[in-house]
Amino acid sequence: MTALLQVDDLTLDLGDTPILRGVSLAVRPGEALGIVGESGSGKSMTLRTVARLLPDSARTGGAVRVGDRDVLGLRGRELREHRRGLGMVFQDPRSAINPVHTVGAFLVERARDAGQDTAAAREQALTVLRRMGMTDPERRMRQHPFELSGGLLQRVMIASVLMERPRLLLADEPTTALDVTTQADVLALTDELRREMGAALVLVTHDLDLASAVCDRIAVMYGGRVLETAPAATLRDDAVHPYTRALLASRPPLDQRLTEIPVAPGSPVPAAQTGPGCPFVDRCPVALPICGSALPEERLVGASRVRCHRVEEVA
Template identity: 60%
Template sequence: MNAPLLDVSGLTLDLPGAHGYVPILTGLDLQVRPGEAVGIVGESGSGKSMTLRCIARLAPEGARIGGSITVGGRDVSTLKRSALRDYRRRETAVIFQDPRSAINPIQRVGDFLIETARDAGADVPAARRAAVDMLSRMGIVDPERRMGQFPFELSGGLLQRVMIASVLLSGPSLILADEPTTALDVTTQSDVLAISEELRRDSGTALVFVTHDLDLALSICDRVVVLYAGTVLELADAETIRHAPAHPYTRGLLASRPPLDERLAELPVIDGAPISAADAGGGCPFLERCPSRIPLCEKTKPKLQAFRGGQVRCHRAEELATVGSAS
């Protein structure tokens, strides 16, 4: 089996708050091999974006980061200026939730894309052709005209397609995508995902795909990490998560998906609201919302343990799986 391209081990993140440091991530392990797509799924505030930002060396000011992150065997925390620039421009590429926060507002779309393609080694005419070609592959009509426009002249969805085009032009070995398709219509969404699939197959590009949409993650990712309050509750291949989820939270997420054909049906929801890592006590972070909790869950935080080919953080995983398969 290939060595991991991305190796995150024991990642912790604390951010400065009004009364000292606040825990955000509590010890995350993640390995992604070349060509693999791994989804990070969780509700709002679970730490998905912060995980990506740590990997991209874009954590907020004052962040205290523990554990280690290596990409291609290099420790990301030790990269100095020019190595960091290369790391961000060539090795990894981030697609942000909000494309406007990540693009230079006073640079024409075409200049931005040509610069990206040139960074990847193309001469100017080839970079221009590649940029136009990539825009049309992204489903952008009249790409020549778009090349001459500024970001403010484009809608959010169109701008996100430009950002994704730039990522694909830069040919990174690792794409970090943060809810990249939320602003896209369904057709473009599937085009974009097909291109990223092609890239993974042909160039061995790896993908870390952050989303709150478990179905979407399961449809494009080989493996999925379920994050809750900055803590991994389950990690398994997509098939296992879909057909034999081991954690009560994962089961709840699967059960609360909107039905495709009954839009007005009453949805089962997971009781209660998500908490942050700072609000988790000494026990299981999912305790308050868990339909299967027992007294032990209040006292002791379960360890992430190997379970049926994946990993799960639940005291009752074995027992609940037996009950589930018997019923």
């Protein structure tokens, strides 16, 4: 099936700083893709490029297509239409919701913007809130954002986004600010609802377990590049790239999810500080001299697409 989102050899520079290098991804209609990787690897910038929410200093190369739209070339009205077809969810719901209005006013306004009359909008808001696991949605609709916990407010945000029936949902660490059990609940409900509605999902997260719980496939980013892409189950059980393996090995036990445990000795490098070879070379336990001098081609190993000179030995 043709992809809904197709990213080909994307590069992004902000001023003189390289941020993304040769990023390629594809998401089919209704599919969920996770993007995981340590801080600074370029996950958020990849999402922002798809939504064309970039600073003025941004220069892009390669191609991003959503449906039949060439996203990097859009301007004016077409760009606004493109953004309207996307649902976007970020980490902090409080920054995206007007604190003065009630939850109900917020939801009804969003649905009216999408063309519904007030009564239908209200009904739909109640239904979607209930589906997002909220008890007593009538009462919630009368409340103001400050009266809701972060977890409840994020459910409201996600409900508002899904009510607009986006073809593509872009979620950047949507549950990172919530406690661990709430994270899994909110993501599972979001995933169920968006699957029913036929919306595709790109989920950016630090958390590989969370990503594999809801995503069909996962892309692993490091230093502005995608190093491995694989079906979620393959990645969990048969990861190929040494970086993916390091990420898996460093997962904290479930009850300590909030403590930072280093993935590999050293710290992650941004794209700006990587050389011509594999960005992970300085931290890789199996690196050879060639790994620092030449970028590995992307190769298919089992069900994984992977960039690593050592694939034969590692796999």
